[in-house]
Amino acid sequence: MGFSVGIVGKPSCGKTSFTNAACMTDFKVGSYPFTTIEANVCVTHVRTACACADFDVEDNPQNSICIDRVRLVPIKLIDVAGLVPGAHEGRGMGNQFLDDLRQANVLIHIVDASGGLDAEGNEVTAGSHDPVDDVKFLEEELVEWMLGIVQKDWRRITSRVRSEGVKLEELLLEKLSGLKITRGHILRAMRDSNLKAEAVDKWTDDETREFVKTLQKSAKPIIIAANKIDRPNAEANFKRLQEEFPDYLIVPVxxxxxxxxxxxxxxxxxxxxxxxxxxxxxxxxxxxxxxxxxxxxxxxxxxxxxxxxxxxxxxxxxxxxYLHMITVYPVHDANSLTDSDGNVLPDVYLVPQGTTAKEFAGHIHTDLMESFIHGLDARTKMRISDKHELKDRDVIKIVSAKGSK
Ligand SMILES: Nc1nc2c(ncn2[C@@H]2O[C@H](COP(=O)(O)OP(=O)(O)OP(=O)(O)O)[C@@H](O)[C@H]2O)c(=O)[nH]1
Ligand SMILES: [Mg+2]
Known part of the structure; x- marks a missing residue:
């Protein structure tokens, strides 16, 4: 499945509790650090208006659920082991949990807003720990981890760029594509941090770190759950978090x-x-x-x-x-809005805003993208080209040289 959310934070902040509540699973929860060691993976849904209302049809969802014209779109949650300071150097569960996060599109940082745990997840007097510190340290750990990956064989990379004229973004893409990082992410991070790819051998350590920080913000953005909001001190800490991090999405949970x-x-x-x-x-x-x-x-x-x-x-x-994802419905028949089995509006996909018709075909199947001829908008019955940008709740038939969807 496409869209994955990594659930991160220090031990005992409530990652597994959040995951169990979202997915109605029964993974082990405990008031001691490192209850979770192996990542828990499960499915929950996000809710959005269903296209069935626009067309006034009864649908037969296959990859999702529709209740009263609200479409429940599946997403994957990855609940990992707790993160302690120095994890990138192997402390706590070390880097294992970070590797579990490779496929995540976004990270939800579960913060103990009640301030009742120290940085290692041990219980302390409620309110005595400052959750603002947790937010700072998690970001630093994440950047260190990515920096470690980027800087591996760094000398060889810089010399290949300089002496063989290989493009830096291609070499970085090779390293980072397993982390769901795209060429677009890499180019944007270089531009935003004002760095020239050709001059990579002159980048200082600080500049490389700045580049990785910018890359993390767009490729693995962090959203904050101010968890345990039911406990004393939590509301005041939630407000402080909002003041301290005005650019973040912070939700009381x-x-x-x-x-x-x-x-x-x-x-x-x-x-x-x-x-x-x-x-x-x-x-x-x-x-x-x-x-x-x-x-x-x-x-x-x-x-x-x-x-x-x-x-x-x-x-x-x-x-x-926050991520501006849109929902798009592929169909086999643009008149009846069905798949080849007659199911009405069977599937829905979450794709980033700005996704083109051809890129959307790639989300369904790489073959479909490679043999893409044109699309057909079920609303207007108009042909759409490969570069046509899709809108939320579009219903699209893809016509390809290898058949259609
Ligand atoms: N009051 C309150 N307690 C919570 C909440 N969420 C989790 N807890 C408690 O916090 C403790 C730790 O919860 P877990 O879900 O195991 O935490 P975790 O982050 O998965 O911990 P590790 O797997 O050890 O990293 C448990 O005692 C939970 O009952 C919440 O929203 N409110
Ligand atoms: Mg856990």
């Missing part, structure tokens, strides 16, 4: 709340739609007074106050508002 509500929804005790700031108790008689009281507190002090538990909202905002 209570992974614990989301899991509790989803579990109760699954048992039929409440009606709750993830992302909502409310729920309905279906059978109050089945709950003890104290349980009802607890639910009332959750509603008042978390859902109403912060606009929801934050888990679903964070994922939606990360994908659509």
């Amino acid at each position: 209570s992974a614990l709340t989301e899991k509790v509500l989803k579990d109760l929804e699954q048992k039929g005790v409440i009606k709750y739609i993830p992302g909502d700031d409310d729920f309905e108790v279906l059978d109050p008689g089945s709950l003890k007074e104290s349980e009802l009281d607890q639910l009332g507190k959750i509603k008042e002090h978390i859902l109403k106050k912060f606009g929801g538990s934050g888990v679903q909202n964070l994922l939606n905002r990360a994908v659509f508002d």
Whole structure:
């Protein structure tokens, strides 16, 4: 599957709790550091208006789900081992977890906003640790890791650029394509850090680091979950994080709340739609007074106050508002909007804004891109060329020399 989100942060900040709440999985959670060692991988969904409403049709989704004209598009979460300072030098679980993040398009940094853990994830007096430090150190670790990859065989690279005239971006792409880093990312980072590829042998260490930092920001951007917002001190820290990092997307989150509500929804005790700031108790008689009281507190002090538990909202905002991904529906027949089996609007793909019709064909299958002839817009029934930029909720038939989709 295409779109992957890496879940990162120091030990015990709540990565696995967030993942379990989002995916309704049962991976091990613990109040001691390094509960997770091997990465947990699972699937959840982001929610967006479905194209079925535009065409007023009943759909038969295959790779996704449609509920009341809202399309649930699958994304992959990768919950990795906790990150401690010096991880790039092998401390804690070392670099293993970073390698697990190679395929991530974006990272969600789970921060313990209650300030109740030291930098290594050990419990300390609530409020005594400053989460601002966590944000700074995670970025530094990430940059060190990428720098290590970029600078491997650096001398050989610089001399090949200088003496053989090989393009630097090609050599870097070779190293970095496994990290989902594209030529576009590399060229943009060089431009933004004002560095000339031809003069790479003259780049200072600081300049190379600056280049890698810029590359990280566009290729592995970080979004912040101010988690444990249900705990004392967390709200004040959330506000401080916002002040300190005005350019970041920071969302208050209570992974614990989301899991509790989803579990109760699954048992039929409440009606709750993830992302909502409310729920309905279906059978109050089945709950003890104290349980009802607890639910009332959750509603008042978390859902109403912060606009929801934050888990679903964070994922939606990360994908659509922050990364500007759009949804595009490939079909076999642009009139009936079906695949070759007659399913209406069967599949939806998440692609970056600005994706062209030909690039979109490549998202479905490399063959389809290589043999691309033209596209057909199901709304307008107009032909579209390879360079035509797609819009959100476009329904497209791809016509290729090897058949169509
Ligand atoms: N109050 C509160 N506690 C939480 C929340 N999220 C997680 N926790 C608690 O924090 C502790 C650590 O949670 P985990 O999900 O195991 O943390 P982790 O980041 O995966 O930890 P490692 O795998 O060890 O790196 C557990 O005791 C959780 O119950 C939250 O939103 N609110
Ligand atoms: Mg864990």
